Amino acid sequence: EPEVTQTPSHQVTQMGQEVILRCVPISNHLYFYWYRQILGQKVEFLVSFYNNEISEKSEIFDDQFSVERPDGSNFTLKIRSTKLEDSAMYFCASSTGNTGELFFGEGSRLTVL
Amino acid sequence: SQQGEEDPQALSIQEGENATMNCSYKTSINNLQWYRQNSGRGLVHLILIRSNEREKHSGRLRVTLDTSKKSSSLLITASRAADTASYFCATDAWIQGAQKLVFGQGTRLTINP
Numbered sequence: 001e002p003e004v005t006q007t008p009s010h011q012v013t014q015m016g017q018e019v020i021l022r023c024v025p026i027s028n029h030l031y032f033y034w035y036r037q038i039l040g041q042k043v044e045f046l047v048s049f050y051n052n053e054i055s056e057k058s059e060i061f062d063d064q065f066s067v068e069r070p071d072g073s074n075f076t077l078k079i080r081s082t083k084l085e086d087s088a089m090y091f092c093a094s095s096t097g098n099t100g101e102l103f104f105g106e107g108s109r110l111t112v113l
Numbered sequence: 114s115q116q117g118e119e120d121p122q123a124l125s126i127q128e129g130e131n132a133t134m135n136c137s138y139k140t141s142i143n144n145l146q147w148y149r150q151n152s153g154r155g156l157v158h159l160i161l162i163r164s165n166e167r168e169k170h171s172g173r174l175r176v177t178l179d180t181s182k183k184s185s186s187l188l189i190t191a192s193r194a195a196d197t198a199s200y201f202c203a204t205d206a207w208i209q210g211a212q213k214l215v216f217g218q219g220t221r222l223t224i225n226p
Contacts, residue, residue: 004155031212043156043201043216056213091155095212100144100205102214104156 002026006092006105013082014113021077021108023092032075033093033102034067036060043091049075050097082112118217119202125223132189134220136202137182144205145178146214147187149198156201159187192224 005024013019025032034046048055049067057065066078075094079086089109093102120135136145144163148156162169162178162185169176175188189196199221203214 033212035214035216042218043203043214045213045215048213093156097212100146100161100212101158102146102156102212103158104148106155 002103004092004094004103004105006090006108008108009106010109010111012111012113015084016081019079019082019086019110021079021090021092021110023075023077023105024073025075025092025094026103027073029094029096029103031055031095031097032067032069033095034077035091035093035104036088037091037107038088046077046090079110082110084112086110087112119200119220121220122218123221123223125225126192128192128194128224128226130192132192132196132222132224134187134200134202134222136185136187136217138185138202138204138215138217139183140204140206142180142204142206145176145185146203146205147174147176147185148201148203148216150201150219151198159200161205189222192222194224194226196222197224198222 007022032049037043045058047057047061064080068076089107091107092105095102146161147159150156160171160176162176173190178185199219201216201219203216
């Protein structure tokens with residue numbers, strides 16, 4: 001069964017460093033998303049991406065964040081200068097946009113020291 | 114902001130019993146979805162109910178939606194140890210052509226053997 005894959009599964013970085021989280025969405029999906037979940041808290045929407053541009057972004061998604069679909073398969077989230085509060089599990093998701101169901105990856109755990 | 118809030122926050126029952134989780138939200142929705150998250154894993158879509166539907170079944174799952182009360186419930190019948198997980202409701206709105214899910218805090222369900 002097709003699935004969304006994310007790498008790395010866990011990344012530890014120093015505060016101020018740049019981090020890139022990678023995702024390979026399901027191949028025939030058109031809509032791509034990043035969500036995050038701080039430990040013990042709810043899953044929060046970061047950004048949606050369609051037709052090679054951001055459709056919507058949340059207040060969390062400030063200038064330190066960017067997304068890119070550099071080729072036909074990868075969808076990346078970049079955090080330019082990480083802060084302690086960026087420590088969280090980051091989930092990529094994709095959808096066809098038709099059913100409303102989102103398919104989530106297993107997540108990338110980011111730890112900022 | 115539309116926001117799904119689950120009740121109870123934690124639920125512990127014996128295997129074979131039924132588990133009921135409730136969700137309330139604040140604004141109009143296109144649909145409401147339920148997801149499961151095993152500890153440290155990604156979110157798995159369980160069921161979607163549209164705003165014009167009142168009840169939906171999928172295997173041992175039964176979801177109801179009351180748009181007048183802005184509430185939904187998820188019933189898992191004949192629970193199994195493998196049902197142990199966190200369950201999240203998510204309200205779904207299409208905004209400017211982009212889908213955005215707003216998740217609640219979740220209910221941690223423990224099934225005791």
